[in-house]
Amino acid sequence: MTRIAILGSTGSIGRSTLKIVEAYPERFSIVTLAAGNNIDIAFEDAKRWKPKIISMATAEGAEQLRKKLKVAGLEKIEVSEGTAGTVKVATHPEVDFVVSAIVGVAGLEATYEAVKAGKTVGLANKECLVAAGELLTVEARRQAKPLLPIDSEHNAVHQCMRAGRMEEVERVWLTASGGPFLNTPKSQFAGITVQQALNHPTWKMGQRITIDSATLMNKGFEVIEACRLFNLPPSRVQVMVHPQSTIHSMVEFVDGSILAQLSVTDMRLPILYALTYPERIISDLRLDVGELKRLDFAEPDLDKFPCLRLAYQAAEAGGAKTIALNAADEVAVAAFLEGKIRFTDISRVIARVLDETLDRHPESIIEVLLVDGEARRAAQKVVQGTKVTSTGPALVR
């Protein structure tokens, strides 16, 4: 029995994890949950899973949930809140496996504490590796516990890596669907609307990650994640466009053999893999190989997708630059979604913030959060200085 804590239980990865726990009651149990702001879902989950602790994002949320649980006669369930609550959820002594799926830097501290507490951690949160990957991977190595990737690309890489040893890896190939603008001419990029950018061809995801997929910044983050998870320099992590998203990534070994992982595009598969690793258990998440007709590949166009180039630059520098990359992107994407800047401004905002960020290597989560905050403020300033004209693209002044 694997005893699970979910950080981000009301989000998409959280829901998929609960579906899996439901499907395999003999293998998995829920010990603790860290929810977001959705009281109704948190309440239903508390009733259904009877966690030891459930934590809400805010004090108000926690208070509301406490009241509802009392009315339902479930006051025994401890309700906690904020970062401290998430840390409690992540480090509960009965927890074996922590699913880290809180979007943004909010889950950083709890994930780090989980690793320090010797938990096996499944990482669905990009920020953990992009902003604090250097700290996390060192600590996981010290604990001799695996950091298991719960996203389709790195999970695929993890699977392919098993066909050889770490030091036999020549290169990792991350596949990218290419997003909705793969075939859009560069000249039309400035006019891309929010609605167009939210229309991802193969994956249904949250808004930020969908925009990040449209700019290929998401793939850039994945390059950084791969470098940290698999201890590779950025030059050994390459991106290839593969519109069907059937091959989730590939590993090239020194002898010239390349291993690829294929599957349906369903997040339950990497979650299940991480939860059961090193075993595999039967699922109905089947790719119909007989129906495979054609797989296409292309090199990414760095001129059309400058975010990917920026990510490689940040990856080379590491430390503060990757924190700033993530922070500036989050601010820029939010500004784009609010109509404050154009699609093409996203990379401009990030480039400016990267330029302003000094090379540093934070040695604690607090330092990471300080750099993150600085970069956010810098990005907000750039956004505020960006003028959207009615006739042309937005301009970074």
Added chain:
Amino acid sequence: MTRIAILGSTGSIGRSTLKIVEAYPERFSIVTLAAGNNIDIAFEDAKRWKPKIISMATAEGAEQLRKKLKVAGLEKIEVSEGTAGTVKVATHPEVDFVVSAIVGVAGLEATYEAVKAGKTVGLANKECLVAAGELLTVEARRQAKPLLPIDSEHNAVHQCMRAGRMEEVERVWLTASGGPFLNTPKSQFAGITVQQALNHPTWKMGQRITIDSATLMNKGFEVIEACRLFNLPPSRVQVMVHPQSTIHSMVEFVDGSILAQLSVTDMRLPILYALTYPERIISDLRLDVGELKRLDFAEPDLDKFPCLRLAYQAAEAGGAKTIALNAADEVAVAAFLEGKIRFTDISRVIARVLDETLDRHPESIIEVLLVDGEARRAAQKVVQGTKVTSTGPALVR
């Protein structure tokens, strides 16, 4: 240092193996060689590699080689001959690794003796598994030594298998280039010439295997080999057409993950893999992933390629039927190459012989050879009874 015996040193796999030994002199050495009938190549190899023993296919060949070696002052190299000579080569006490690459049943006994002597065996010879796989795999398990496949498909499967455990395998997908007649209408099959059939789109190989690729019988043999190597029923070994031959095969695990192996179409890669397993060493056998454009897949057409269906039938029955399948195919292909029967008669000859073969499970190599001989005689009879008319397809009377 891996000390190697090559059974079939003058053939294509033998030459590739020697190229590898040449490229990595610090890792590999040649202890013994079993050559075919080519005295000149055998003599050059003897001079270059100074094996302890070199065996020739025939007594005449051995005598000629002895004379040449004496003239060259190399009479210390022991020259042996025939099956006994090949067994000596395969079981030499200083040999660690035996490359089994003699085409046909001639290498059967030596390969079996190598396994019994506790050598690690790399199998490039189909007959070993198709005709005697049940015996070989049992003996290899008893010796706790791996049987390592040296052909691109099973080598790919072997690599993919490393991402899970044997009991977690749902299915193996063998890829097939489809051969030169993938897109030829069935109505034209009876008129296929020897020259057309020898024109394989992706691999340069010997004549028999090229014809077997054109009928898909080669893939049928591979289904049987996969069943035996990986202990799977035929229903769990499937074939998919993949004209580019870039994915060499795939393994589907019970959780729904599929691992695929991709590489250049160069036999040196699976040979190198087998020789160094479980390690991988650096080679320049590189697939340019950046140049990958498109991979296509289709289901095989069993109406056009009845040999594949016959192979599945034989695989289900096992034992004598698979021996007869191989023997009848060898006779039928030879008859086709000699213009005695038509392309479409190959499957008819084999079907007839399979019908006539009783279900038995030979328990020794001698019994295997007896069944093999019977099936060959039966196939010869069917071939002799086949009338090639000048106006229409050849007919099995």
